[in-house]
Amino acid sequence: MKTLDIEAVQAFVAVAELRSFTRAAEALETSQAAVSLKLKRLEDRLGRRLLERTPRMVRLSAQGAAFLGAARALLSAHDQALADLSEAPARLALGIGDHVAGPDLPVLLAQLAGHDPALTIEVRIGASRELLDAFDRGEIDAAIIRQLPDRRDGEFLTADPVAWFASPNWAHHDTRPLRLASLAAPCSIRANAIKALDAAGIAWREVFVGGGIVGVGAAVTAGLAVAALARRVAPVGAVDVGDRLGLPPLPPAEAVLHANVTDPRSRAALRVLAATLRGVSTRRNEAA
Structure with a gap:
């Protein structure tokens, strides 16, 4: 009877979900070489090629796609067994900045839930300043926010380009002040x-x-005004009007992680979330 190395299965699921050996290594706090070795051992054990690798992307093979559901179920059962032995349920209070989450919030939350279903996660969405203040007061365990001008601490996660966005049919009258939404x-x-x-x-x-x-x-989509937005969170259909209107370039918006957690499960969840955010940010920015 074949037995599977749980860490190898974890590596496979991480690469499959994050679509990157680099992001998977970040999430698992290990090296790309270690992830590759675990994947090779798992493929050798199963006698199946689970991933197809190219210089620019990683994707599941047909056998990998068929195995992914069972792999997730195995990890879930493993995590639940460990949770049943713990003295208290793990809980993570997390703040995510409005400008950071954007349309990727469902992806981020799904990744968290899939990583450790037994971990209770309290999520607060709000302004970066409000969340940082809540973190400083000890009301939340971690905050993923935009870097603020007066704070240079926190772990750097991503830098998203920022541009001037408006609806495609929006027109600016040169004799009037620029209409802004913010x-x-x-x-x-x-x-x-x-x-x-x-x-x-x-x-x-x-x-x-x-x-x-x-x-x-919504204000941008409705044609009310122009807004300075990170490209990743701009509404679908909005267009960059900066060059057309002669508007000044804007610095990128950096996302950082502030955390004060000690239990391994919460730390692991934050690593997965950080890797996921880096991944979706990279893909969206490359597609822009």
């Missing part, structure tokens, strides 16, 4: 946008403030 202060992207406009001598007027990133995106 999150309420304090927002580092809003602050950078206003600073850049003032430095370029471009008059502006905020016509939509607050409402979260979904609200700002």
Whole structure:
């Protein structure tokens, strides 16, 4: 009877879900070479090629796709068995910045839930400043937020390009101030946008403030205004109007992780989340 190495199965699932040996190694806190070795041993054990590798991508083979469901079930049963032996259920209070989550929030949450179903995760979505203050007060265990001008700590995760977005049919009248939609202060992207406009001598007027990133995106889609947004969170169908309107370039928006967790399960969940965010950010930015 064949037996499977649980760490090799973990490596396979990580690579399959993150679509990258680099991201899988980050999530598992190991090296790419170690991940590759575990995958080879698993494939040798099963007598099947599970992954197809090219210089630019990793994808499941037909046998890998068939095995993925069983592999996830095996890991879930393994994690549940360990959880049943623990004295207290693990819990992670996590804050995710509105400008960081964007349309990828379902992907991030699904990855968390799939990684450790027995881990209770309390997720708070909000402004980066509010979440950092909550982290400093000890109300949440970790926060993934945009880098704030007055704080240079935290683990760097991604840097997303920022541009000026509007609806395709939006028109700006040169004789009038630029109509802006933005999150309420304090927002580092809003602050950078206003600073850049003032430095370029471009008059502006905020016509939509607050409402979260979904609200700002709705204002853009409705044709109310232009918004400075990270490309990854711009609403579907919005176009970059920076060059057409002669608007100033904007610095990238950096995402950072602040964490104060000691239990291995919460640390592992955060590693998976960080690797997932890096992966989706890279793919979206490459496709832009």
